[in-house]
Amino acid sequence: MDRVSVIICTHATDRLPLTRKAVASVVKQTFPAHELIVVVDHNPDLLKQIKAEKSSARVVANTCETGLSGARNSGVRASSGDIIAFIDDDALASPNWLETLVHHYKDRHVLAVGGHIEPIWPAGRPLWWPEEFDWVIGCSYRGQPDAVAPVRNLIGCNMSFRRAVFDICGGFSTELGRVGSDAAGCEETEFCIRAQTAFPLGHILYDPAVRVSHSIEPERTKWSYFAKRCRSEGRSKAALSAKTGTGRGLKSERDYVRRTLPTGVLKGFFGGPGALRKSGAIIAGFGMTAGAFLGARLRRTKAPATHAAPVFAPFKITEFDVSGPLGDLAGVDPETGKVYGAAFCLVRNHGTPVGIATLPVCGTTIPEKELSPLLAKACTVPRQTVQASVIKQLPSARVVIATRDRPEMLANCLDTLLAQSYPEFEIHVVDSAPATSATRELIAQKYADTDIRYRHEPLPGLALAHNRGIAGARTDLLAFTDDDVLIDRNWLHVIGTAFGRDRRIGCVTGLILPAELETRAQYWIEAHGGFGKGFAPRLFDLGAHRPQSPLFPYAAGAFGSGANMAFSRAALDAIGGFDPALGAGTIARGGDDLAAFTAVILARFQLAYEPGAIIWHHHRRNEEGIAGQAHGYGVGLGAYLTKTLLDHPQAALAYAMGFPAALLHILGPGSSKNVRLPTDYPASLKWAERRGMLAGFSAYFRSRRQVARSAERAYARTSVSGHQV
Secondary structure: OOOEEEEEEEEHHHHHHHHHHHHHHHHHEEEEEOOOEEEEOOOHHHHHHHHHHHOEEEEEEEEOOOHHHHHHHHHHHHHOEEEEEOOOOEEEEEEEOHHHHHHHHOOEEEEEEEEEEEEEEEOOOOOOOHHHHHHHHHHOOOEOOOEEEEEOOOOOOOOEEEEHHHHHHHOOOOOOOOOOOOOOOOOOHHHHHHHHHHHHOOOOEEEEEEEEEOOOHHHHHHHHHHHHHHHHHHHHHHHHHHHHOOOOOOOOHHHHHHHHHHHHHHHHHHOHHHHHHHHHHHHHHHHHHHHHHHHHHHOOOOOOOOOOOOOOOOOEEEEEEEOOOOOOEEEEOOOOOOOOOOEEEEEOOOEEEEEEEEOOOOOOOOOOHHHHHHHHHHHOOOOOOOOOOHHOOOOOOOEEEEOOOOOHHHHHHHHHHHHOOOOOOOEEEEEEEEOOHHHHHHHHOOHHHHHHHHEEEOOOHHHHHHHHHHHOOOOOOEEEEEEEEEEEOOOHHHHHHHHHHHEEEEEEEEEEOOOOOOOOHHHHHHHHHHOOOOOOOOEEEEOOOOOOOOOOOOOOOOOOOOOEEEEHHHHHHHHHHOOOOOOOOOOOOOOHHHOOOOOEEEHHOOHHHHOOEEEEEEOOOOOHHHHHHHHHHHHHHHHHHHHHHHHHOOOOHHHHHHHHHHHHHHHHHOOHHHHOOOOOOOOHHHHHHHHHHHHHHHHHHHHHHHHHHHHHHHHHHHHHHHHHH
C-alpha cells in the first residue's frame, strides 16, 4: 500500500515552466513516488516537447475527452500505484507531501486524502479579495477544517485516492470540470460523493499538513475572473446537484453559507476600508453564484438529465471463528475478479456467534495478523455455554416454509435445511396461492427421496399459509422460516435446545443476517436496522424478565422477525394460531409475526431470543423493491397496532404513554432509528414507511372483511360439493 502514482495534467505550452517546477517538487519528496505521470491534454506539440526533455516523469497523451477530467482519467489508466495522487501543473508540493499523505492510508477506512493549498499571489493578495472565496482560485479557503477531519470532497490541486475507488467508481465525470481555460468545476466533488456512495464505510480525509502551494496567474486576480468563476461555480453546482441530488450535492455549501459567509461579512463592518471591501465581495460573490445556480436549475427543469444509478462496492459476506486459525481476508474474488469494498464478517467463538465486524477492504487483502485484533474488537458478548444434559432433551420438530412461485430460492433454502444437525424433524412446504405448478414439481422431482411434504393453500396470505402448515401437527416444536433465506447448520438445534431448557418458553426467535450485500439497496436495508437483534440471548415475559418500557409487550418488533421464529405447540394452541387477516399477501401486508409474539407473552409464556439460531436473508436488490417493502412494513405495523387495540383495549394506555417517545423515534433526526441511516438513504423510503403506518389502521379492517368473505365463499363451495356427492 506504499506505491503512490502522482499525476500532473497540463494543456498549454506557455505553462511548461510551471510544469517543470511541479515535476521537480514531486521528485524531491522525502517519500519517493512509485511513478510520476505527466498527462498532456490534446496538445501534440507540447507532448513532443515534454517528452524531449527526458525528465524522470513518464509523459502520456490524454486519450479520453478533452478537458481536465479526461486527462486525469487517462493518467489513472496509465498508472499502476496503490494510491493515486494529483497535483496541478502550476503547484508545488511541500517536501513531505507524499510522506504525510501516505501515513493516513494505514487506516483502512480512508478512501481519499487531501490537504491545504496555499495561494502564491503574483503581487500579494488583492485588498478586496476575501479568504472565504479562495476556492475561486482553487485554493484552501476560510471555512475548511483547521485540523485533520473527514470532509465531503477535496480540491483537485491536492488530492489522492485509493486505486480501488477508481476500479469501482470509474473516473471523473467529463460532463463536469474544466476544459481549456474555462472556469468550470465540481468534477472532484462529484467523484468524491460517488466514492462515498460506493464505499459507505469509508471517509475522505482533509489534513492541513498535506500541503502544496499554488501559483496564481495575474489575470486570475482581477474582478472579472472572480465574477466569471463565481457564475461558473453556480452553474457547476446546478449540474452537480442534478447528478447527485440536492441533499448530497449541496450539504457542504449550505453549512458554508449559513456559518462562514455571515461571519466574514460581519467582520468587514468592524474593520478598515479593506475589510469592508471584502464584505462587499462576499455578498457579491454569493449573489452571482446563487443567481447562476438558480438560473441553471430553472433551465434544467425543461430538459432534466438522466444518469445511471451510482455504483456500489459490494460487501463480502463471510465468517471467522476466533478460537482457531483465521487466514487472510481477500478483498478480490479469485475466481470472478470481483472487487469488494468491505467485508461483513460474522465472528464466532467456538461456534457461538459473538459479534459482527464490518471491515473496509477496498480490494486489498487483510492479513491474518492484522485481521485478528479487528475481529477481537467485534466480540460484543462472551461465549455462551450450554450444558450437555440439556442438549440431549430435544423436542420433536416440524419446519414450515411458506412460498409462492420462487422455486429457485426455495431450493437453495431447502438444501441448507436438509443439512441441519437436528436428529429428526419434518419439513412442510406450503404453496400459497401459486400462479404455477413450479413448486409442486420441484418437490416431486428434486426432493422425491426426502421427507419434505408439499401442501397447497389456495388463498393468499402468509398467516393462512402458516396455519395450513401447522394443521394436524403432533410435534412439540413448530419452526417457521421464509423461502428467501439460507439456514445455518445448527439453527434448529439451537432452537430445540432453548425449548428444552424450560417448558415455560412458548416462542424462540433468532439472529437474521444478510445473505448478500451486493447492491446499495441491500445496504440501505441492513443499515436501516436489518433484522438482527444482537448477540446477547434475551428472555421476555410478564414477570422477572419484563423490560422497563410502557410499550411492553406491544412493541413486538424488539422480539424478532417472522423469517426466524419457532413456537411450542402448546403456545400456538393457546393463541389460536396466526391471524389470517395479517401477513404478506393480505391487504394488511404484514404484522402476523408481531401479533403472535405479543399473544404468546400475554398468554403467560416466555419468549426467548437466541442469537445462535442464525439464518441468512436475501434482501431486496433494487430501490423499487425496497420502496414497496418499506411501505408494506409500515402497513403491517399499523395493522398490528390496530389488532392489538381491538384484542387488548388495555394497550391504549401503553400506546398513549409511549406515543411521544415513539413519534420522536420515528421522526427525530437524532433518534437511533435515523442516525444510523446512510447519508444517501432516500427520504422517500422513510415517508413510504410512515404513510404505510397510517394506512395500516384501515387496512386491517379491510383485510378482516376480505378474509371473512373468502371463508364464506370457501364454505359455500364445500357445501355445494357436499350436496353433489
